[in-house]
Amino acid sequence: MTPSTRSKKRSSREPTAESSSSPADLKRPKLDKDELINIEEEEEEDFDDSSACSPETLVFEIEKKPTRSKKATVKPTSLSKRGKEKADDADCRFIGEPIPDSEAWERWPERYTPKEKGVIGTSTAKEVTKARRHYKKAEIDGVVYNLYDDANIKGEDEGGDYIGRIVEFFEDIENESYFTAQWFFKAVDTVIQNQEHLVGESRVFYSDVRDENPLNCIMSKLNIVRVEPNINLAVKEAKLPPCDYYYDMTYSEPYSSIATFPKDCAKAYPEQELSSTISSEASCETGLAETIPEHERSYIVQRYQDSEMKLLDLYSGCGAMSTGLCLGAAIAGVKLVTRWAVDFNKYACESLKENHPETEVRNEKADDFLKLLHEWEKLCKDFSLVGTRRSQISVPTSVEEEVSDDEPIEDGEFEVGKLVSICFGDPKETGERGLYFKVSWKGFGPDEDTWEPVEGLSDCEGKIKEFVTRGYHDNIIPLPGDVDVICGGPPCQGISGFNRFRNTVDPLKDLKNQQVVVYMDIVDFLKPKYVLMENVVDILKLCDGLLGRYAFGRLVSMNYQARIGMMAAGCYGLPQYRMRMFMWGALPTENLPQYALPTHEVVARGGIPNKFEQCAVAHDKDQDYELQKALYLKDAISDLPAVTNSETRDEMPYGSHARTEFQKSIRQLKHELIGSTASTPSTSEAAMLYDHRPLQLNDDDYGRVCRIPKKKGANFRDLPGVLVNENNIVSRDTSVPIELLPSGSLLIPNYAISFIKGRSTKPFARLWWDETVPTVVTRAEPHNQRIIHPEQDRVLSIRENARLQGFPDFYKLSGPIKERYIQVGNAVAVPVARALGYALGLAIKRTCEDGPLLTLPPNFPNCPMRSSSQEVDVLDAEV
Numbered sequence: 001m002t003p004s005t006r007s008k009k010r011s012s013r014e015p016t017a018e019s020s021s022s023p024a025d026l027k028r029p030k031l032d033k034d035e036l037i038n039i040e041e042e043e044e045e046d047f048d049d050s051s052a053c054s055p056e057t058l059v060f061e062i063e064k065k066p067t068r069s070k071k072a073t074v075k076p077t078s079l080s081k082r083g084k085e086k087a088d089d090a091d092c093r094f095i096g097e098p099i100p101d102s103e104a105w106e107r108w109p110e111r112y113t114p115k116e117k118g119v120i121g122t123s124t125a126k127e128v129t130k131a132r133r134h135y136k137k138a139e140i141d142g143v144v145y146n147l148y149d150d151a152n153i154k155g156e157d158e159g160g161d162y163i164g165r166i167v168e169f170f171e172d173i174e175n176e177s178y179f180t181a182q183w184f185f186k187a188v189d190t191v192i193q194n195q196e197h198l199v200g201e202s203r204v205f206y207s208d209v210r211d212e213n214p215l216n217c218i219m220s221k222l223n224i225v226r227v228e229p230n231i232n233l234a235v236k237e238a239k240l241p242p243c244d245y246y247y248d249m250t251y252s253e254p255y256s257s258i259a260t261f262p263k264d265c266a267k268a269y270p271e272q273e274l275s276s277t278i279s280s281e282a283s284c285e286t287g288l289a290e291t292i293p294e295h296e297r298s299y300i301v302q303r304y305q306d307s308e309m310k311l312l313d314l315y316s317g318c319g320a321m322s323t324g325l326c327l328g329a330a331i332a333g334v335k336l337v338t339r340w341a342v343d344f345n346k347y348a349c350e351s352l353k354e355n356h357p358e359t360e361v362r363n364e365k366a367d368d369f370l371k372l373l374h375e376w377e378k379l380c381k382d383f384s385l386v387g388t389r390r391s392q393i394s395v396p397t398s399v400e401e402e403v404s405d406d407e408p409i410e411d412g413e414f415e416v417g418k419l420v421s422i423c424f425g426d427p428k429e430t431g432e433r434g435l436y437f438k439v440s441w442k443g444f445g446p447d448e449d450t451w452e453p454v455e456g457l458s459d460c461e462g463k464i465k466e467f468v469t470r471g472y473h474d475n476i477i478p479l480p481g482d483v484d485v486i487c488g489g490p491p492c493q494g495i496s497g498f499n500r501f502r503n504t505v506d507p508l509k510d511l512k513n514q515q516v517v518v519y520m521d522i523v524d525f526l527k528p529k530y531v532l533m534e535n536v537v538d539i540l541k542l543c544d545g546l547l548g549r550y551a552f553g554r555l556v557s558m559n560y561q562a563r564i565g566m567m568a569a570g571c572y573g574l575p576q577y578r579m580r581m582f583m584w585g586a587l588p589t590e591n592l593p594q595y596a597l598p599t600h601e602v603v604a605r606g607g608i609p610n611k612f613e614q615c616a617v618a619h620d621k622d623q624d625y626e627l628q629k630a631l632y633l634k635d636a637i638s639d640l641p642a643v644t645n646s647e648t649r650d651e652m653p654y655g656s657h658a659r660t661e662f663q664k665s666i667r668q669l670k671h672e673l674i675g676s677t678a679s680t681p682s683t684s685e686a687a688m689l690y691d692h693r694p695l696q697l698n699d700d701d702y703g704r705v706c707r708i709p710k711k712k713g714a715n716f717r718d719l720p721g722v723l724v725n726e727n728n729i730v731s732r733d734t735s736v737p738i739e740l741l742p743s744g745s746l747l748i749p750n751y752a753i754s755f756i757k758g759r760s761t762k763p764f765a766r767l768w769w770d771e772t773v774p775t776v777v778t779r780a781e782p783h784n785q786r787i788i789h790p791e792q793d794r795v796l797s798i799r800e801n802a803r804l805q806g807f808p809d810f811y812k813l814s815g816p817i818k819e820r821y822i823q824v825g826n827a828v829a830v831p832v833a834r835a836l837g838y839a840l841g842l843a844i845k846r847t848c849e850d851g852p853l854l855t856l857p858p859n860f861p862n863c864p865m866r867s868s869s870q871e872v873d874v875l876d877a878e879v
Contacts, residue, residue, distance in 0.1 A: 177215035198553035205251035229588030314488030318351035324833020332841025347815025417442035489534035490515035531585030569829035571598030596835035634769035695780035715765035778825030806830035
């Protein structure tokens with residue numbers, strides 16, 4: 001029986017710790033010395049004790065602590081230290097009659113109950129200051145302040161001042177004067193710090209964090225205006241009334257969430273109804289209509305009428321992320337379809353097209369795709385297509401330009417039959433970049449098609465119009481408003497720990513990191529409802545997480561809601577750890593999607609940056625929850641047939657039945673997994689296994705692998721001629737002759753001895769059945785990683801790696817063997833993407849609750865698909 005995965009409600013109002021060292025009270029498993037040393041992974045394993053939690057921290061369980069870091073929060077830390085200090089450095093006093101006792105007891109009951117530790121506002125448990133009476137007004141240095149006024153509030157002597165809303169005036173039992181401030185966060189006090197220029201100096205974010213402070217800390221009155229969120233930030237700021245600051249969203253430290261006000265705003269922020277500084281002149285819908293150009297509004301109207309949600313997968317690889325998102329959304333009852341995909345790797349594009357024939361797959365750079373989007377919009381405007389319904393368009397036939405059969409064609413000239421494709425770039429490799437059309441020549445076959453620059457087709461306007469009109473009708477390239485969801489993981493080779501020359505001062509100036517900028521530029525142009533960006537955790541480490549902060553700031557600057565979460569693949573039913581960062585974005589008119597809480601235990605290997613540990617998707621330590629047992633290598637691959645190092649078959653029969661629940665699930669056929677009955681494969685087709693072949697090792701490496709004992713923990717150290725000292729550092733044993741292979745090469749190569757200064761156990765290491773893999777990588781060589789099969793003399797096959805990533809067995813891969821390994825290693829783990837897709841589906845249907853986390857239904861991977869007409873049980877998505 002599957003254990004329940006439900007947990008108690010995790011409040012987004014409880015701030016988490018931002019400490020400089022690992023919390024001592026986190027639950028830790030016992031790891032041996034080698035495991036503690038060798039935690040590096042393929043892409044982002046340059047772990048640094050100064051920037052990461054201890055490597056053995058379990059990611060599914062954390063304990064929240066109050067945030068007291070001056071740089072991380074606007075709460076003035078020195079105020080609490082002042083405690084009972086007399087307010088004698090300013091002329092301050094309460095004025096007017098006290099609030100009647102009955103009203104005060106009702107509004108602030110914790111101030112009048114017997115002395116105890118409790119919670120005030122959203123601060124963590126502490127001793128509550130008891131009150132004698134409450135007031136509605138105070139006078140400070142001759143200025144009268146009312147409840148719910150906004151003010152500058154004094155911080156530490158060496159620190160800056162803060163801004164907050166006065167939500168309580170009271171006198172304690174020792175006649176000391178206090179007020180409670182509910183804090184506003186400036187951009188510099190949020191995850192956007194160091195990129196605050198993206199959102200401007202006048203925009204602040206309301207929070208649910210409040211503290212009590214001596215009355216004398218109030219410095220001056222402010223005018224902070226609340227405005228309704230809309231799409232165009234520049235227009236909103238231009239229409240602001242005179243004010244010191246404005247706010248339109250809230251900020252919550254857990255998962256660094258910037259979001260619109262919750263559904264139950266009056267309950268979460270009761271003073272909102274009382275504040276005179278709130279401007280509600282226009283609804284969110286009005287703001288949307290006022291700031292989107294007329295032609296874009298028609299796109300949005302049409303989009304709401306469509307029966308499916310359209311997804312654009314950028315940097316798509318072979319399509320794992322979009323596949324998982326669509327599967328998860330289907331479980332929630334939403335039809336999400338990958339309509340477009342873009343990737344520069346042609347083999348990955350072939351794999352995606354093989355498995356998703358309905359997708360418009362573009363094999364090009366994202367930079368060129370962005371330029372094409374702009375050019376395509378211009379063409380659609382030139383032919384008066386923008387703003388018209390696609391179903392109302394008649395595709396013209398450009399007969400006026402066709403050359404008559406009786407008219408002779410001069411030597412050296414060819415007749416344009418039709419235009420079949422479009423791109424921006426340099427497809428002819430002439431050095432001339434620009435807009436190109438692929439031309440099908442009359443009288444010639446498809447193999448003779450050529451790319452021609454638009455300038456060379458000046459006499460073919462009719463052909464161009466025909467192509468553009470048909471392309472608009474078929475939606476081959478999205479226009480603003482066409483895309484509902486954009487997902488993707490922009491490559492950031494410049495942040496990898498393996499890059500010795502990475503720019504650690506300003507990573508944005510590194511050309512290898514520019515794809516984050518391109519990704520956000522595409523989002524800015526297309527304005528999808530939802531955005532999901534994935535990346536390695538190093539994006540939150542290098543240069544204090546500057547690239548991650550930039551991406552987050554760009555979303556907020558475009559007026560998207562946003563939040564950050566780090567999820568480990570093993571927490572969702574895979575035998576690998578693989579921690580990755582996922583950043584959600586949503587228009588202010590939509591529900592901001594959540595993160596699914598872990599369902600499985602995991603053998604953790606750390607890597608969480610301290611400054612973002614509040615973003616680790618995890619159960620609270622104090623919550624009641626049950627997790628399914630961690631999966632191991634045997635659970636995933638023990639049913640696969642034995643193959644040799646020289647295996648060349650791309651297809652083969654299974655030869656045995658599934659032995660575990662994981663294997664039964666991963667063997668599901670496509671029509672079973674997505675609920676389609678359109679085409680049911682035959683029995684013979686259903687029995688085939690794809691891509692179960694390993695990278696063929698050269699003779700030297702194969703000889704070394706054959707010498708590695710078939711036991712747990714075996715590696716090159718088990719070969720003759722190796723010494724291991726008391727510090728776990730290896731060296732050659734000079735007392736024995738150096739053994740050579742038949743080729744004359746060393747049995748134990750020098751790089752194995754010197755890897756990680758002699759401390760590593762990874763070279764030529766066998767995995768074992770009861771182990772969890774750190775991370776599936778893109779390279780299959782056994783030189784510096786554990787990738788040798790437990791009992792067979794070979795590396796793990798492509799299919800075995802694919803199973804560790806959660807690819808269903810029906811998913812075929814294309815290209816040379818090494819390219820298929822790269823596709824699998826670069827992919828987002830499918831079960832993680834499926835959990836995110838389920839959260840997205842709930843957000844689309846507006847059946848999710850407020851807050852950053854949800855609990856997946858029991859036995860989630862095997863949940864039946866829901867039709868779009870079925871309602872999702874809210875209990876299945878308990879927050």
